[in-house]
Amino acid sequence: MFKIVHAEFLAPGIKRFVIEAPRIARKQKPGQFVILRIYEEGERIPVTIENSCPERGTINIVVQAAGKTTHLLNSLETGESILDVVGPLGKPSDIRNYGTVVVVGGGVGTAMAYPTAAALKQAGNRVISIVGARNQGLVILENEMRAVSDALMITTDDGSYADKGFVTDKLRQLIENGTRIDLVIAVGPIVMMKAVSEMTRKENIHTVVSLNPIMIDGTGMCGGCRVLIDGKSEFACVDGPEFDAHKVDFSVLVQRNTMYRDAEQRSLAEYQHSKPAEGKCAVTAPQGVRP
Amino acid sequence: MSPATKSKNPVSPKDRMKIPRQLMPEQPAQERAHNFEEVNLGYSAELAQQEARRCLECAKPTCTDNCPVGIDVKKFVEFIVAGDFAGAAAKIREANVLPAITGRVCPQEDQCEGKCLLSKKVKPLGIGYLERFVADYEQKMGTHVVPMVAPTGKRVAVVGSGPSGLTVAGDLIQKGHKVRVFEALHEIGGVLVYGIPEFRLPKQIVREQIDYMREMGVEFETDVVVGRTVTIDELLEEEGYDAVFIGTGAGLPQFMNIPGEHLNGVYSANEFLTRINLMKAYKFPVYDEPMLDLKGRDVAVIGGGNTALDAIRSALRLGARKAYVIYRRSDAEMPARAEEVHHARQEGIDFQMLTAPVEFLSDGKGWLTAARCVRMELGEPDASGRRRPAPIQGSEFDVPLSVAVIAIGTSANPIVQSTTPGLGTNKRGYIQASEETQRTTRKGVFAGGDIVTGSATVILAMGAGRRAANSIHEYLTTGHW
Numbered sequence: 001m002f003k004i005v006h007a008e009f010l011a012p013g014i015k016r017f018v019i020e021a022p023r024i025a026r027k028q029k030p031g032q033f034v035i036l037r038i039y040e041e042g043e044r045i046p047v048t049i050e051n052s053c054p055e056r057g058t059i060n061i062v063v064q065a066a067g068k069t070t071h072l073l074n075s076l077e078t079g080e081s082i083l084d085v086v087g088p089l090g091k092p093s094d095i096r097n098y099g100t101v102v103v104v105g106g107g108v109g110t111a112m113a114y115p116t117a118a119a120l121k122q123a124g125n126r127v128i129s130i131v132g133a134r135n136q137g138l139v140i141l142e143n144e145m146r147a148v149s150d151a152l153m154i155t156t157d158d159g160s161y162a163d164k165g166f167v168t169d170k171l172r173q174l175i176e177n178g179t180r181i182d183l184v185i186a187v188g189p190i191v192m193m194k195a196v197s198e199m200t201r202k203e204n205i206h207t208v209v210s211l212n213p214i215m216i217d218g219t220g221m222c223g224g225c226r227v228l229i230d231g232k233s234e235f236a237c238v239d240g241p242e243f244d245a246h247k248v249d250f251s252v253l254v255q256r257n258t259m260y261r262d263a264e265q266r267s268l269a270e271y272q273h274s275k276p277a278e279g280k281c282a283v284t285a286p287q288g289v290r291p
Numbered sequence: 292m293s294p295a296t297k298s299k300n301p302v303s304p305k306d307r308m309k310i311p312r313q314l315m316p317e318q319p320a321q322e323r324a325h326n327f328e329e330v331n332l333g334y335s336a337e338l339a340q341q342e343a344r345r346c347l348e349c350a351k352p353t354c355t356d357n358c359p360v361g362i363d364v365k366k367f368v369e370f371i372v373a374g375d376f377a378g379a380a381a382k383i384r385e386a387n388v389l390p391a392i393t394g395r396v397c398p399q400e401d402q403c404e405g406k407c408l409l410s411k412k413v414k415p416l417g418i419g420y421l422e423r424f425v426a427d428y429e430q431k432m433g434t435h436v437v438p439m440v441a442p443t444g445k446r447v448a449v450v451g452s453g454p455s456g457l458t459v460a461g462d463l464i465q466k467g468h469k470v471r472v473f474e475a476l477h478e479i480g481g482v483l484v485y486g487i488p489e490f491r492l493p494k495q496i497v498r499e500q501i502d503y504m505r506e507m508g509v510e511f512e513t514d515v516v517v518g519r520t521v522t523i524d525e526l527l528e529e530e531g532y533d534a535v536f537i538g539t540g541a542g543l544p545q546f547m548n549i550p551g552e553h554l555n556g557v558y559s560a561n562e563f564l565t566r567i568n569l570m571k572a573y574k575f576p577v578y579d580e581p582m583l584d585l586k587g588r589d590v591a592v593i594g595g596g597n598t599a600l601d602a603i604r605s606a607l608r609l610g611a612r613k614a615y616v617i618y619r620r621s622d623a624e625m626p627a628r629a630e631e632v633h634h635a636r637q638e639g640i641d642f643q644m645l646t647a648p649v650e651f652l653s654d655g656k657g658w659l660t661a662a663r664c665v666r667m668e669l670g671e672p673d674a675s676g677r678r679r680p681a682p683i684q685g686s687e688f689d690v691p692l693s694v695a696v697i698a699i700g701t702s703a704n705p706i707v708q709s710t711t712p713g714l715g716t717n718k719r720g721y722i723q724a725s726e727e728t729q730r731t732t733r734k735g736v737f738a739g740g741d742i743v744t745g746s747a748t749v750i751l752a753m754g755a756g757r758r759a760a761n762s763i764h765e766y767l768t769t770g771h772w
Contacts, residue, residue, distance in 0.1 A: 037477055041579060043570065043581075044477075084513070085514065216565055216569075219476075219516050220704040220706055222565045223559035255554075259555045266576060
């Protein structure tokens with residue numbers, strides 16, 4: 001059992017949990033993730049690690065409610081526990097001094113991008129961060145990102161905060177302004193990572209994306225997380241989750257992530273139908289959150 | 292028969308050959324094809340004793356020589372003849388810490404029973420059935436004893452709780468060492484829980500064996516991926532273990548690299564079986580992990596090993612309309628246990644032998660609709676000694692399918708190797724370990740099972756575990772490397 005020592009919403013539907021997991025806290029590096037299972041009948045899902053505190057033996061994870069498990073997770077409070085948390089999984093981000101790095105975080109992906117941005121800054125890079133969200137309420141970790149970036153740009157799809165538009169608009173501006181970019185790291189929705197990748201491919205800018213395919217064990221056993229990289233099967237849990245964006249077959253990733261859509265929708269519907277209307281266990285589907 | 296010892300067997304050696312091999316009671320094929328209950332129901336005491344009386348009590352028993360863990364078959368069978376079932380169990384336990392499991396999943400025809408003298412004339416002694424009988428008897432009667440041994444003060448970390456790790460743990464705890472087993476998944480048992488289905492190895496049996504280990508003092512820690520959560524060096528240097536055994540098991544599934552392998556509906560056997568066995572996806576939505584609904588669908592498995600049969604027989608039980616095994620060689624080369632092939636045929640699995648897929652076809656929206664296959668013919672033997680299959684020109688045909696499960700083997704999981712400096716690996720990425728002592732290239736570090744040999748069987752992994760336990764014990768007591 002892994003105890004939740006603190007839980008707070010960062011935005012509607014996006015919650016940060018500080019979890020007692022001393023072994024993971026000691027080892028976690030930027031770019032890695034955990035897999036968790038909330039209760040005996042629960043599924044195993046990969047979740048982003050925002051950062052960790054080895055001294056206190058805690059890790060921070062950030063979860064956006066999308067399906068049943070993430071809704072259920074986001075109903076948990078300080079003092080409750082998660083049955084299984086395993087990690088840190090995946091290869092860490094390759095942190096070196098590249099020169100100028102643009103870190104792009106889309107939605108909850110910002111939580112995964114943040115520790116990488118911080119480590120890149122620490123390694124001496126000039127870090128330009130672009131954070132995108134659907135609306136003002138969903139912009140997360142703004143202060144944290146600002147603290148580790150030489151420049152921070154924010155976009156919202158609806159223009160309710162900062163600049164209206166997409167992260168790619170900002171990236172295009174940087175490219176058009178002649179900014180020297182040595183590396184782009186993009187973490188967020190697949191459509192966003194694909195758009196970033198297409199833009200940088202034309203400019204020959206090395207680009208890394210962090211992929212989040214369907215995954216079960218996360219330890220290199222089941223092969224469920226296979227992705228098509230340069231025409232070959234690779235496994236996000238042991239070969240990734242970060243890959244050279246220009247080699248990723250995004251359409252296969254999108255297609256494979258729809259494999260259980262019917263079951264996922266059924267699970268969520270049954271869960272929302274059965275949940276108590278009021279009280280501690282109630283999960284309010286936050287407004288404005290894309291399923 | 293050895294003249295030195297007086298046989299307790301009331302039947303004369305000559306007449307023993309006249310007793311037919313006692314049939315294993317089993318669930319009728321038509322019934323069991325629709326449930327996950329165990330296929331074999333187990334011998335009664337009467338059946339077990341009758342079968343045991345068939346043993347010729349050879350002076351030089353070849354059955355034991357051919358057992359990877361060296362069970363004294365003749366002795367334990369003698370106990371059964373005498374009606375001392377607890378004694379039989381204790382005899383087996385001297386060599387094998389998981390008898391209820393090996394009695395169910397060992398390929399006996401290639402091992403003990405394959406060398407049984409009876410098999411020259413009639414059917415071999417049902418050694419596996421007898422092993423299972425005494426193990427189940429012991430469990431049912433609660434006759435197993437927890438041995439008391441003086442602690443040595445030495446501590447051993449075991450990485451992975453599959454057959455090799457459990458064997459190492461069980462053997463070393465009985466030698467007085469403290470043992471802690473680290474498991475990456477949330478359940479103990481490795482392939483015994485995620486891979487082998489309920490109808491062949493009930494999970495309750497695995498849990499009972501593990502509970503027994505706990506009683507003996509073995510500690511288990513789940514949710515630890517050694518190499519990521521903690522490294523081998525940290526276990527040795529910071530956590531104070533005196534030795535480490537690596538038994539991380541089969542690695543990433545292999546694929547055929549043919550077009551369409553990424554379509555929705557194409558699974559690796561590991562994923563397919565993990566969803567069913569570990570995650571109980573077939574009980575969705577009571578369990579949250581989903582899997583594709585197989586009711587009324589056509590399903591094929593590609594491959595001819597035990598994993599392939601486990602997958603396709605699971606698919607049948609989940610309501611598949613047609614269930615095919617597509618295998619590129621012929622019956623004779625199939626690596627699966629003979630009994631599983633027999634059971635699968637009884638259940639109505641359609642074996643498409645000498646057949647290989649060349650492409651998976653889609654509906655244009657990313658979902659599998661068929662496997663395009665070619666017929667094969669066998670040529671000269673290859674490196675494995677089996678005749679090499681070659682496609683027959685112009686023999687292409689399509690098998691309509693909703694789900695295809697690829698069970699053609701695995702490759703080495705890289706996590707431990709890539710995070711342990713100085714740990715030697717072979718060309719294929721598996722850990723180098725001595726065949727005699729299971730020592731790796733790192734002092735104090737031993738390895739065995741699939742992470743050393745590549746995909747093999749439960750009992751071979753246990754054999755490696757047994758050798759490792761012996762040499763770990765020697766290392767811990769002498770300090771010599």
